[in-house]
Amino acid sequence: MKAVVFSGTTEGRRFSQKLAALGAKVTVCVATPLGAEEQGEMAGITVHAGRLQPDAMAALLAGADLCIDATHPYAVDATKNIRAAAAQAGVEYRRLLRAQSPLPEGCAVFETAAQAAEYLAGQDGNVLLATGAKELSAFASLDPARLYPRVLPTPEGIAACEAAHIPHKNIIAMQGPFSLVLNVALMEQFHIQYLVTKDGGAAGGFAEKVQAAAKTGAQLVVLRRPPEVGETEDELFTHCQEMLQWSH
Incomplete structure (x- = not known):
């Protein structure tokens, strides 16, 4: 076969x-x-x-x-x-x-990255964007100084951040999935108040992101899966x- x-x-x-x-x-x-x-x-x-x-x-x-x-x-x-x-x-x-993940109570759920960006525009505080480099342009309306995108450590990932005018000190270029400990450390280091993620399931480290948001008191923002x-x-x-x- x-x-x-x-x-x-x-x-x-x-x-x-x-x-x-x-x-x-x-x-x-x-x-x-x-x-x-x-x-x-x-x-x-x-x-x-x-x-x-x-x-x-x-x-x-x-x-x-x-x-x-x-x-x-x-x-x-x-x-x-x-x-x-x-x-x-x-x-x-x-x-x-x-397999889809159960979404925790109290998370803000949106169909698209653009809708999530609209919601964040009305809020203050730093944002960890764990949605991937492809979605970065959707957040262009927000102040880049607030954004901390986590992207793959590839030239394309960095280029997408530069195109979105993200300050270099805000770029987190790492390959996941990430442990709860590492998520919490990054969120504390950068004073993250909003964690934006897709429901990547167990393979995408979704549960660890949910736990990290709960532990640091950050608002979880989830892009709903198609x-x-x-x-x-x-x-x-x-x-x-x-x-x-x-x-x-």
């Missing part, structure tokens, strides 16, 4: 390794060199690094038995493109879901096992 996994997430790495261990030939597609570095090397797995347009995705899927979309829950455009490419290539598409349909890791793994049995 040949499977193509669009990954760059913890569950995508884990799932591709489980598939390869079953004897499947797996191609893992990640968008960045950092994704390839995190994936690592394993027998039975070929890694393709670099963003792909739908046509290139479809070409890569040619001859595959299964397309697994294990991209980040908030990567809506990527999911749309992968779904379209699988349809174009005539390959079965499956979406691997990340609704989607798919399968859990266990459900999808069972399906793959059945596919492998049929192919023998």
Whole structure:
């Protein structure tokens, strides 16, 4: 069985390794060199690094038995493109879901980063932006001196902060997920009163952020996860096992 996994997430790495261990030939597609570095090397797995347009995705899927979309829950455009490419290539598409987190009482919940920025505009105090570099432009209306973005330690991450006029002393360039202790230390160091995050689930260290906000007395601001349909890791793994049995 040949499977193509669009990954760059913890569950995508884990799932591709489980598939390869079953004897499947797996191609893992990640968008960045950092994704390839995190994936690592394993027998039975070929890694393709670099963003792909739908046509290139479809070409890569040619001859595959299964397309697994294990991209980040908030990567809506990527999911749309992968779904379209699988349809174009005539390959079965499956979406691997990340379990949602229970949201604590008292957190401010918004559909978009722009709505969260609007809310913050009416408040005073420093903001830890743990939403990723891509969302930074949505907070452009706020005073950059208040913002402490936590971004990946890549040239793109730093460039996004510079483009948003974030003072260099405010840039936190680190690769997560982060422990409760580290979250609390950063929030105390920078006098953070608002922590803005996505519901990244257990893989994204969501619980540690919730606990850190509670511990430091900061207001938790959550960007709601886009609704989607798919399968859990266990459900999808069972399906793959059945596919492998049929192919023998």
